[in-house]
Amino acid sequence: MRTSYQYRLKPTKEQSSIIDNTLDMLRGQYNxxxxxRFDWYEQNRCSIDRCSLVICHIPELKNKPNRLSQQATLTQLKVDRPWYKGIHSQVLQxxxxxxxxxxxxxxxxxSQGKKSGRPRFKAKGQYKxxxxxxxxxxxxxxxxxxxSKIGIVxxxxxxxxxDGFEIKTVSVTKKSDGYYVTLSLDDQTVPTIKPDFEANNIVGIDLGLIDFIVTSDNERIGAPKFLRKAERKxxxxxxxxxxxxxxxxxxxKxxxxxxxxxxxxADTRKDFxxxxxxxxxxxxxxxxxxKLNIKGLAKTRVAKSINDAGWGQFINILTNKAENAGLKVIAVNPNGTSQECSSCAHKVKKPLSQRIHNCPVCHVSLCRDWNAAINIKNRGAHGLKAQSMSS
Known part of the structure; x- marks a missing residue:
């Protein structure tokens, strides 16, 4: 199992200067x-691979730069620019x-056939x-x-x-309020399930923007909206x-x-x-x-509120803490959880603005989010049972 612990560093002025210079030199090498890569792409992206009999306009094709070929140039880099010797070789790689x-x-x-945006060059202070x-x-x-190359900090x-975790990698990060070190820890042992684990002690949670969480037991935690509250500042x-x-x-300043x-x-949201x-x-x-497509939802007209809620971060935290405690988090198919009646499974179509679920078949009436949470719980119980039978 992999986990990360982050601590604040208290470097001396000299060590702070070394860290800043290291980041700036790494930024230059990154750019x-x-x-x-961009030069190779511009010279090799043309689909025409033949020239006319009269004249040839096609430049000589270059080999595509890759990680290994660019790492191989780092030895010569330290010869041409000796100040790069002040950076640990593996950090540079x-x-x-x-x-x-x-x-x-x-x-x-x-996986959905979409491309990421064109990578940008890092301006001063952006490589952190x-x-x-x-x-x-x-x-x-x-x-x-x-x-290494910085000293004892x-x-x-x-x-x-x-206990039992081994430090695999160490990252140094510069933030607005100082320097931090992140330890990536690994434990090869298989996480053990809690001795008194009770599979029937299950809850379904519906994530939302009005209420951050509505549980299948009809307990609610309001959305704190940290970004919205801090917008004026x-x-x-x-x-x-x-x-x-x-x-x-x-x-x-x-x-x-x-x-x-x-x-x-960000810190108050994470603490929440x-x-x-x-x-x-x-x-x-x-x-x-x-199992929400949060990236897709973050491109809709409510993107600001979704990013403010931080659903993805919350699910990751919940999953990691459950594994550490010997408990389980199970992701279910989200399709139709709000439309399906939790009492009789009849599909009741309703717009997002309609906040009450009224079933015309069994005549049950309850909050839309509570209905969805009960459906999520039922699907989770079914999925958990299927997992136990397959194992």
Whole structure:
């Protein structure tokens, strides 16, 4: 099982300067290697592969740059630009991986036949993370972590790493309020189910924008709408950035204040998700959720509210905490959960504006979201039973 723990770093001024310089040099290398990919694409994308008998306009075709070929140039890079020797070799080798991932996502279709946007060059301050793909366990002891080419850095360890987990990778990130280290932890043992696990102790939850959660037991948690509530402060902070001169210290300060406002919104939302997940898992052994196409929903006219709710992050947190606790989260097909009657299974078509479910067959009348949550619970119970029979 894989999990991540993030801690705040307390580097010295000299270490902060090294981290900043490392990020800026990695940004330059990222842009250079991305430009190589674009040059290859522009010269090789023409469908004509023959020239006329009179004149040839077709340039000589180049080999497509890939991760391995770009990693092979890093040795010469350190000869031509000796200052790159101050970066750990494996950290530098992670840059071509990022470039390849961004470029391939642009060229290749996803599972639904859609392409990602054209990758952009990173402006100053936009490259914020670098990763050590291999890390020795003894380099993180107590509240100190040893980062190659940076030194021994103090860490604020607000919680201990779980027993049995091994540190696989370490990432250093610069945020608006300081530096952070993220430990990617791996445990090879199979998660054990809780000894007193009760499959019948199941709840279905319907995610929404008015109520963040409506459970099959008709319990509700209102949508906090953190972004909507912070919009005035964000607007004011953004206006301060727009009024400052580019490159000035005042602009840097204003950008940092804007980043802090956005980080506060993200942190409060994440804290809310953790607390909501804990509340559910303290009460139930199995939680059934809809398998939603959140990316598709985020392109509709209610995209801002959906992104503000953060459904995807919440489901990930809920799933990870359930695995750690020996509990289960089961995803079900979302089609028709709001239209199907939870009492007699009759399809009752209704617009989104109609918030009450009234069945003409069995005459049951209840809240639309509560009806959907009961259907999700029933589908989750059926899916759980099918899994147990197959195993």
């Amino acid at each position: 250079y290697q991305l430009a190589q 992670e840059v071509p991986k990022k470039v390849e991932l961004a470029f391939d996502k642009w060229l290749k279709d996803d 993370t670098f990763t050590y793909p291999q890390f020795k366990q003894h380099h993180f002891v107590g509240n100190k972590i040893t980062l 103090k860490v604020i360890v607000h919680r201990q790493t779980p 964000l607007k004011s902070a953004q206006r301060k950035v727009s009024r400052t001169k580019k490159g000035s210290n005042r602009r840097k 204003a950008i940092n204040q804007l980043g802090n406002q956005h980080k506060k919104v 998700h953790f607390k909501t997940a804990k509340t559910l898992l303290n009460k139930y052994d199995v939680v059934a959720v809809e």
